Amino acid sequence: MIDTATETGLYARIQHFYAHQMQALDGGRFEEYALTFTETGTFQHSPSVEPVRGRAAIVAELVRFHERFADDPVQRRHWFNHIALTPQADGSVRATVYALVLTVRPGRREPEVAPSCVMHDVLEADGDGIRTRSRSIAHDHLG
Amino acid sequence: MIDTATETGLYARIQHFYAHQMQALDGGRFEEYALTFTETGTFQHSPSVEPVRGRAAIVAELVRFHERFADDPVQRRHWFNHIALTPQADGSVRATVYALVLTVRPGRREPEVAPSCVMHDVLEADGDGIRTRSRSIAHDHLG
Amino acid sequence: MIDTATETGLYARIQHFYAHQMQALDGGRFEEYALTFTETGTFQHSPSVEPVRGRAAIVAELVRFHERFADDPVQRRHWFNHIALTPQADGSVRATVYALVLTVRPGRREPEVAPSCVMHDVLEADGDGIRTRSRSIAHDHLG
Numbered sequence: 234m235i236d237t238a239t240e241t242g243l244y245a246r247i248q249h250f251y252a253h254q255m256q257a258l259d260g261g262r263f264e265e266y267a268l269t270f271t272e273t274g275t276f277q278h279s280p281s282v283e284p285v286r287g288r289a290a291i292v293a294e295l296v297r298f299h300e301r302f303a304d305d306p307v308q309r310r311h312w313f314n315h316i317a318l319t320p321q322a323d324g325s326v327r328a329t330v331y332a333l334v335l336t337v338r339p340g341r342r343e344p345e346v347a348p349s350c351v352m353h354d355v356l357e358a359d360g361d362g363i364r365t366r367s368r369s370i371a372h373d374h375l376g
Numbered sequence: 377m378i379d380t381a382t383e384t385g386l387y388a389r390i391q392h393f394y395a396h397q398m399q400a401l402d403g404g405r406f407e408e409y410a411l412t413f414t415e416t417g418t419f420q421h422s423p424s425v426e427p428v429r430g431r432a433a434i435v436a437e438l439v440r441f442h443e444r445f446a447d448d449p450v451q452r453r454h455w456f457n458h459i460a461l462t463p464q465a466d467g468s469v470r471a472t473v474y475a476l477v478l479t480v481r482p483g484r485r486e487p488e489v490a491p492s493c494v495m496h497d498v499l500e501a502d503g504d505g506i507r508t509r510s511r512s513i514a515h516d517h518l519g
Numbered sequence: 520m521i522d523t524a525t526e527t528g529l530y531a532r533i534q535h536f537y538a539h540q541m542q543a544l545d546g547g548r549f550e551e552y553a554l555t556f557t558e559t560g561t562f563q564h565s566p567s568v569e570p571v572r573g574r575a576a577i578v579a580e581l582v583r584f585h586e587r588f589a590d591d592p593v594q595r596r597h598w599f600n601h602i603a604l605t606p607q608a609d610g611s612v613r614a615t616v617y618a619l620v621l622t623v624r625p626g627r628r629e630p631e632v633a634p635s636c637v638m639h640d641v642l643e644a645d646g647d648g649i650r651t652r653s654r655s656i657a658h659d660h661l662g
Contacts, residue, residue, distance in 0.1 A: 245530040248530065256603050
């Protein structure tokens with residue numbers, strides 16, 4: 234197998250892209266997170282909700298989702314592992330990635346470690362950087 | 377320290393190799409997993425079993441191991457971290473890698489997070505790709 | 520965004536550096552760990568202690584910290600995720616990294632998974648390798 238993604242440096246670029254993208258999300262910088270999607274990018278945050286399209290809608294969805302934590306301040310950390318890439322015919326790249334959510338509550342040393350997920354992204358890469366064209370999340374415990 | 381592995385792009389190739397290899401294992405695609413080993417590759421799945429040699433034996437060992445889950449459907453996810461490489465005199469590469477097993481049961485949001493392991497691989501790389509020549513796993517709680 | 524770190528291979532070099540550095544720490548090889556810092560490197564091991572400066576002081580701090588485990592043998596594993604780099608004007612690189620500590624006790628299969636941290640490093644890279652100029656750790660549960 235010729236691994237174009239690692240030959241061109243794309244693999245490291247995607248790893249680094251995810252690092253900044255997810256630190257923006259976990260830091261509550263939703264506008265910055267939305268800017269990591271293409272202009273018409275879609276985001277399906279969890280299997281039980283419909284995907285939203287476009288950066289404004291992504292921000293609105295994140296604000297809505299985080300309202301549940303309004304009286305319950307938490308620090309969430311999204312961990313990724315095993316980024317597996319498949320090039321697509323149109324030049325985009327499909328990424329299948331393990332994801333695990335850690336939720337930390339103030340004063341409580343042990344985070345909640347759940348759920349275990351698989352993230353399905355389509356990524357666009359150009360000289361300017363990487364963007365997420367679409368993202369959907371599957372939860373392992375929901376089969 | 378001159379880090380040949382990262383200079384040649386080998387480090388990213390190995391990361392990407394592991395991503396595909398472990399998604400094959402966790403997806404129950406044992407034939408595909410076995411093909412990521414060399415033809416005479418050895419696999420010691422856990423410290424309490426003898427290593428097996430060759431792809432057919434690797435598949436048989438995985439089928440045998442998973443029989444215990446026949447009535448207990450689980451989704452396992454093997455996470456890796458800190459891939460440390462040491463080049464060997466014969467051109468192969470020794471990889472020492474942290475590994476953590478997550479076991480998810482249907483309907484149960486919180487995975488079991490155990491055991492914590494260290495994986496010892498010898499890898500062969502050529503223009504064609506990466507293959508595992510040998511793999512053994514040490515469990516931290518067994519010293 | 521032009522991603523210099525991945526274009527030059529620095530991103531993979533830093534990942535590989537961390538793999539060796541943290542396996543040294545978790546393996547109790549404190550002298551080897553201290554050598555991964557610059558000569559006047561600083562290390563703030565946790566938010567509740569003052570930073571120490573220089574390799575001898577780093578070793579002393581680690582010995583002191585591990586005295587608490589003298590009668591309680593544990594295997595700790597520091598996991599990292601989402602290494603986000605920001606180049607600095609002086610040629611160094613700021614790294615913001617998720618970190619999670621796993622503590623394994625003999626005979627007990629399930630590790631303790633805590634605390635969830637963010638590590639703030641300043642790294643120096645030259646032809647010779649990577650070194651940590653400064654490191655401080657923030658614990659998520661302490662806000």
